[in-house]
Amino acid sequence: MSAPTLKVLSLGAGIQSTHLAQSPVVRRGDQWWLVTGSGSILATDPTFTGELDRFAAAMAAADQAITDLRSQQDPPTPHPGRQR
16 A cells, blocks of 8 residues: 655635635545645545545535524514513
8 A cells, every 4th residue: 555645736826715624624626635824735645535525524414404403493482571
């Protein structure tokens, strides 16, 4: 088994990317990047990127579940005699 391949590249200004849960991991298209203040590293290890894919899918499912729960909640009932 060979060692993981990493490439150091700049993401460039103005390119849209999606951070994964407030981490230094960013997804651009179908690629995962590790971003630091001094540059970016393309992650190409299939085991690592597969785990990132699974984690991103789990986070998206959790976000959707929260959105669904919030939409099912009844609006707050006003209390008689209370005014703001």
